[in-house]
Amino acid sequence: MSLWVDRYRPTSLAKLDYHDDLTTRLTHLSASGDLPHLLVTGESGSGRKTRVMAMLREIFGPAVDKAKIDVKSFDTGTRKVDLPIVSSNYHLEMSPSDVGNQDRFVVQEVIKEVAQSQQIDANAARRFKVIVIHEADNLSRDAQAGLRRTMEKYTANLRLILVCNSTTRIIAPIRSRCLLVRVPSPSKQNMIAILTATAAKERHTLSEAVATNIVNKSDANLRRALLMLEVVCTKGQANDPAAEIPLPDWQEYIHNLADFILADQSPQRLEAARKRFYELLAHAIPASVILQFLAMRLMAKAPEPLQQDIIFEAAEFDHRIQSGTKAIFHLEAFTAKVMSLINGYHASM
Numbered sequence: 001m002s003l004w005v006d007r008y009r010p011t012s013l014a015k016l017d018y019h020d021d022l023t024t025r026l027t028h029l030s031a032s033g034d035l036p037h038l039l040v041t042g043e044s045g046s047g048r049k050t051r052v053m054a055m056l057r058e059i060f061g062p063a064v065d066k067a068k069i070d071v072k073s074f075d076t077g078t079r080k081v082d083l084p085i086v087s088s089n090y091h092l093e094m095s096p097s098d099v100g101n102q103d104r105f106v107v108q109e110v111i112k113e114v115a116q117s118q119q120i121d122a123n124a125a126r127r128f129k130v131i132v133i134h135e136a137d138n139l140s141r142d143a144q145a146g147l148r149r150t151m152e153k154y155t156a157n158l159r160l161i162l163v164c165n166s167t168t169r170i171i172a173p174i175r176s177r178c179l180l181v182r183v184p185s186p187s188k189q190n191m192i193a194i195l196t197a198t199a200a201k202e203r204h205t206l207s208e209a210v211a212t213n214i215v216n217k218s219d220a221n222l223r224r225a226l227l228m229l230e231v232v233c234t235k236g237q238a239n240d241p242a243a244e245i246p247l248p249d250w251q252e253y254i255h256n257l258a259d260f261i262l263a264d265q266s267p268q269r270l271e272a273a274r275k276r277f278y279e280l281l282a283h284a285i286p287a288s289v290i291l292q293f294l295a296m297r298l299m300a301k302a303p304e305p306l307q308q309d310i311i312f313e314a315a316e317f318d319h320r321i322q323s324g325t326k327a328i329f330h331l332e333a334f335t336a337k338v339m340s341l342i343n344g345y346h347a348s349m
C-alpha cells in the first residue's frame with residue numbers, strides 16, 4: 001500500500017527525470033571519494049529529497065533503504081522532547097526544527113552520537129556517515145551556531161546535507177562551509193510528462209487538458225500534482241475535461257486530522273474526526289487515498305511500538321474500503337482502532 005508519490009519516486013540518479021545538468025553534477029560528486037557538506041535549496045515539491053536519497057544510494061548502495069524510524073526522546077534538562085529519526089547504517093534523517101527552540105539540544109546530541117560512533121562496517125564505501133537535516137531554514141540561530149561548530153569538529157567522519165526552501169535564513173558561516181545545490185522547480189512541460197507517464201504506469205490515459213489543469217493548480221509542486229493525479233485517476237476522470245481537481249490543501253487537512261487523533265482519544269474526538277472525514281469525502285477525495293495518507297502520518301508520528309500495528313490495520317481497512325460500500329464507516333472504524341491502540345499503549349507504560 002503506497003501512494004503514487006512514493007511508488008514512482010525515482011530511486012537512482014540515472015532515473016531522475018529533469019534537470020539533467022544538475023543530475024550530472026550530483027553524479028560526479030557522488031563518484032568523487034569525498035563529499036562536501038551540502039546545502040540543498042528549492043521549493044517544496046521540487047524534488048530535493050528525491051535527489052538527496054538518489055545520491056546517497058549512489059554513494060552507499062541500496063543499504064540506505066534499509067532504514068528504520070525511531071522516535072527518540074531527548075531530555076533537555078527542563079523538559080522531554082520526542083523526535084522521529086530515520087536511520088540506516090550510513091545515514092540519518094531528521095527535522096529538528098519540529099521541536100521548536102529545543103532544536104539546538106537535539107542537533108548537538110544526535111551529531112555527537114553519530115560522530116563518535118566510528119563507521120563499524122569495514123567494507124563501507126565511505127568512512128563518513130551523512131546526516132540529512134530537513135527544513136534546515138527553520139532551525140533556530142542557536143541550533144545553527146551549534147551545527148556550524150560540529151561541521152568543523154567532526155569533518156573526518158560526518159557530512160551534513162541541509163535541505164531548505166531558501167538560504168536567506170541560514171547563517172553565513174554555514175553557507176560558506178557548504179556546497180550550494182539549487183533544485184529549481186520542474187517546468188510545466190517536465191511536470192506534464194511525469195504525470196502522463198505515472199498515469200500510464202497505472203493504466204490510465206491522461207488527457208493533456210486534465211494534465212495541464214492539474215499542473216496549473218499545483219503551484220509547481222510535483223508532490224502536490226502527483227497526489228492530485230492519483231485522486232483524479234482513482235475517480236476514473238483522467239480523460240474527463242470536466243474532472244474536478246481536488247483542493248491542494250487537502251493533504252494538510254489530513255495531516256492535521258492525524259495529529260488531532262494522536263493528541264486525544266476520546267469519543268468526542270472520534271465524532272469530530274468523523275465530521276472531518278465527511279468533509280474530505282465531500283471534496284471528492286477517495287476514501288482509500290484518505291486512509292493511506294492518514295496512516296502514513298499516524299505511522300510517522302505514533303510511538304514506535306505502534307507503527308507496525310497501524311500499518312497492519314490500515315491494510316486491513318483498505319481492503320474493507322475496496323470491497324465495501326460505506327467508506328465513512330470504515331474510516332471511522334480505523335480511527336477507533338488506532339485510538340484504542342494508543343490507549344492500550346499508554347495504559348501499558
Ligand SMILES: Nc1ncnc2c1ncn2[C@@H]1O[C@H](COP(=O)(O)OP(=O)(O)OP(=O)(O)O)[C@@H](O)[C@H]1O
Binds near residue numbers: 042
Ligand atoms: N526527478 C524526478 N523525476 C520524477 N519524479 C520526481 C522527481 N523528483 C521528485 N519526483 C516526485 O516528486 C515528489 C516530490 O519530490 P520530493 O519529495 O523529492 O520533493 P521535495 O522537494 O523534497 O519537497 P517536499 O519537502 O515537499 O517533500 C516525489 O514523491 C517524487 O515522486
